[in-house]
Amino acid sequence: MADNIKRVLVKLSGEALAAPDGYWLYAQTLAHLATDLAETTGQGFELAIVIGGGNIVRGARMSQAGWIDRPTADSMGMLATVMNSLALETALNAAGVPARTMSAVSMPTICETYARQPALHHLDRGQVVLIAGGTGNPFFTTDTAAVLRAAELRCDAVLKATQVDGVYSADPKSDPTATRYDRLTHDEAIARDLKVMDMAAFALARENRLKVIVGSVHAPSSVAAILSGASPSTMVAP
Ligand SMILES: Nc1ncnc2c1ncn2[C@@H]1O[C@H](COP(=O)(O)OP(=O)(O)O)[C@@H](O)[C@H]1O
């Protein structure tokens, strides 16, 4: 891919780890993803990864039921991202890719606590850093954590690997006439109200002039193929 991209923060939805039947975690899905990420590092990309927790808990939805408050449900969501990160760390190490989980929520008997300098050190040494626990605060999402950490860790871009292969003129799931953009600016995405990622995350990306690439996590697309330009994607750049 052009644009001088080397260090990338890959944002994966928690659902990217689930089984085809929806079960929350599936060894084959993890192994497939790890192979893709191994290929990506083999191409020379440096990777930080933020995984969501939506395959287990989404705090906003859980608290809507009324029996639990939002901050508590969000705490459970943040813990879910730690479980997902540990699962992908295991799969990456099995695929021969050195990887370590760092959590924004301190749990030193389980993994390192996220801190910027050690995370930069790991990346500089060629290790994949899995950033768990989101931002560490309720009322945020892992999209926001992805942009925040990408800015902190001097990443050249955020790759949001999601359900669709780019940013469209309208939601492609509800509008079959929607067309995909190859490239657009942050301002254009905001002015056209295109749902690239949640607004807090996207505003932070715009403020930091951070490139956001949107592509599909589903085969035949892959992280390696998106970054090498072999799979379709949309580049949002200043
Ligand atoms: N203009 C748009 N272009 C692309 N996708 C859109 C657009 N508007 C809404 N979407 C929807 O956004 C979804 C991806 O965002 P999100 O649900 O936040 O993903 P994730 O779970 O990967 O964080 C897609 O499944 C798509 O249906």
Ligand SMILES: O=c1ccn([C@@H]2O[C@H](COP(=O)(O)OP(=O)(O)O)[C@@H](O)[C@H]2O)c(=O)[nH]1
């Ligand atoms: O900084 C953060 C990031 C995540 N979460 C919680 O963790 C859940 C899982 O993250 P997300 O919904 O972003 O996961 P994804 O949809 O990407 O799988 C969220 O719904 C929130 O409840 C949070 O409270 N603060």
